Amino acid sequence: MDIEEVKQKILEFMEKKAKSKSKIYLKDMQRAIPDAKPMLIKKAANQLVQEGKLEYFSTGSTVMYSLPGQDLEKGMTQE
Amino acid sequence: MSEIKKHDTPMMEELKKGPFPSFVDDIEQYGEKHKKQACFDLLGQLELSYKHKETHWKHGGIVGVFGYGGGVIGRYSDQQDKFPAIWAFHTIRVNQPASKFYHTSALRKLCEMWDHRGSGMTNFHGSTGDIILLGTVTEQLEPVFFDLTHQLKMDLGGSGSNLRTPACCVGKARCEWSCIDTQELCYDLTMTYQDELHRPAFPYKFKFKISGCPNDCVASIARADFSIIGTWIDDIRIDQEAVKAYVGGELKPNAGAHAGRDWGKFDIQKEVIDLCPTQCMYWDGEKLHINNKECNRCMHCINVMPEALRPGTDTGATILMGAKAPILEGAQLSTVIVPFIRLEPPYDELKEIIENVWMFWMEEGKNRERLGELMQRVGLANFVETVKLKHVPQMIKEPRSNPYVFWKEEEVEGGWKRDIKEYRERHPA
Numbered sequence: 001m002d003i004e005e006v007k008q009k010i011l012e013f014m015e016k017k018a019k020s021k022s023k024i025y026l027k028d029m030q031r032a033i034p035d036a037k038p039m040l041i042k043k044a045a046n047q048l049v050q051e052g053k054l055e056y057f058s059t060g061s062t063v064m065y066s067l068p069g070q071d072l073e074k075g076m077t078q079e
Numbered sequence: 080m081s082e083i084k085k086h087d088t089p090m091m092e093e094l095k096k097g098p099f100p101s102f103v104d105d106i107e108q109y110g111e112k113h114k115k116q117a118c119f120d121l122l123g124q125l126e127l128s129y130k131h132k133e134t135h136w137k138h139g140g141i142v143g144v145f146g147y148g149g150g151v152i153g154r155y156s157d158q159q160d161k162f163p164a165i166w167a168f169h170t171i172r173v174n175q176p177a178s179k180f181y182h183t184s185a186l187r188k189l190c191e192m193w194d195h196r197g198s199g200m201t202n203f204h205g206s207t208g209d210i211i212l213l214g215t216v217t218e219q220l221e222p223v224f225f226d227l228t229h230q231l232k233m234d235l236g237g238s239g240s241n242l243r244t245p246a247c248c249v250g251k252a253r254c255e256w257s258c259i260d261t262q263e264l265c266y267d268l269t270m271t272y273q274d275e276l277h278r279p280a281f282p283y284k285f286k287f288k289i290s291g292c293p294n295d296c297v298a299s300i301a302r303a304d305f306s307i308i309g310t311w312i313d314d315i316r317i318d319q320e321a322v323k324a325y326v327g328g329e330l331k332p333n334a335g336a337h338a339g340r341d342w343g344k345f346d347i348q349k350e351v352i353d354l355c356p357t358q359c360m361y362w363d364g365e366k367l368h369i370n371n372k373e374c375n376r377c378m379h380c381i382n383v384m385p386e387a388l389r390p391g392t393d394t395g396a397t398i399l400m401g402a403k404a405p406i407l408e409g410a411q412l413s414t415v416i417v418p419f420i421r422l423e424p425p426y427d428e429l430k431e432i433i434e435n436v437w438m439f440w441m442e443e444g445k446n447r448e449r450l451g452e453l454m455q456r457v458g459l460a461n462f463v464e465t466v467k468l469k470h471v472p473q474m475i476k477e478p479r480s481n482p483y484v485f486w487k488e489e490e491v492e493g494g495w496k497r498d499i500k501e502y503r504e505r506h507p508a
Contacts, residue, residue, distance in 0.1 A: 025446045027282060038441055042280040050146055059139035060152035062447060063239035063279035
């Protein structure tokens with residue numbers, strides 16, 4: 001699987017999840033795309049951030065990923 | 080500038096009364112001098128938190144500088160009407176230089192920048208070791224980052240699920256006991272693992288801390304997922320004349336550190352020999368003998384008689400893993416994983432171990448699971464095997480007291496199916 005394909009899958013997964021959760025752990029992406037190597041998923045997710053298609057969300061102790069323009073409070077109340 | 084508004088803070092006033100310098104005084108003085116409303120709003124919100132017995136900070140958010148997943152910690156006040164100056168009050172972590180040596184001009188520049196772009200309040204240093212710049216708004220983050228990197232040649236530190244800023248003790252720069260060049264190693268690891276420092280990829284935080292000798296001045300054994308502690312494998316160097324000088328009272332024990340009170344005459348038997356945890360020392364009245372094979376590097380004798388005893392000259396480091404503070408379970412100290420490793424640039428052997436550990440942890444670790452917790456979950460024996468290391472006697476306290484390595488079926492001749500009757504025929508009783 002090449003990196004473009006992984007990026008596409010990450011975005012699909014994020015959009016699917018966006019209905020219920022605003023923020024996703026890297027680990028959850030890796031679980032959702034078992035065919036790709038975890039390191040590649042990390043690289044793809046970071047590239048998506050560089051491209052502005054994903055955003056980092058940091059609590060200070062943990063970092064999660066979200067789609068730009070999400071209502072971040074939503075995830076907090078529904079989780 | 081408009082007039083600053085002070086809040087009524089009786090409980091904060093209380094904090095000024097103790098015998099020690101108070102942060103309340105510091106913040107007030109600074110706020111008055113520089114006319115910073117944020118300082119008084121901060122004290123006002125703290126007063127309110129004391130009253131309500133709960134925090135009024137909202138934690139986290141999409142703050143950060145472009146391309147970085149760490150280094151900025153978002154803070155928002157939930158009392159925006161009352162304390163508008165601190166409605167956004169983000170913290171910035173700045174990577175400190177190894178061993179925290181600064182030129183005063185660098186500090187002055189940093190403070191000037193922060194007066195201009197932030198609240199002006201700082202922490203020197205946070206627990207992880209970084210410089211902490213306290214309180215700024217989202218719009219100032221990119222300008223601060225630009226100034227830091229372009230003018231001050233400093234970078235953001237680690238926060239979030241990243242490698243945290245590596246920290247080291249003062250090392251060979253100022254300390255004769257340092258067995259390894261901690262600054263060199265700290266700098267090398269920081270530069271090698273830039274990606275891990277800035278772009279989150281781990282299940283949770285990961286800390287390197289490097290101490291030059293077993294005195295462990297950065298407390299790596301208590302705080303770091305990956306502790307590197309300098310040690311030696313030859314004999315403790317003894318200057319017998321100096322030992323006699325300590326016994327005779329010509330030299331002050333502990334280099335005079337506890338001289339504030341009269342503790343009586345120095346008694347080598349009581350204060351050194353009897354306190355040796357492995358009882359490997361002996362004083363015959365003329366000469367000090369050390370059975371170096373038994374020494375477990377507690378450093379007590381060296382600390383008490385620094386002019387007479389020094390660490391050996393054949394040096395390297397011990398690697399321990401898995402310390403953490405109590406969040407899920409209780410606090411844990413690091414466990415010895417590699418008893419001795421030589422550390423010379425480019426540290427390839429060390430980096431191989433680090434990368435094996437990361438690979439395993441990134442694969443198997445759960446969200447927000449520290450390395451120490453993973454080690455506990457899979458068991459130390461499995462962990463050691465998975466990261467491609469060997470079981471060694473130094474991992475246990477003493478034979479048969481805490482064994483955790485068990486034979487596997489394929490390692491035992493005949494497996495588990497050996498016929499015990501047939502065996503007993505050949506070996507009765």
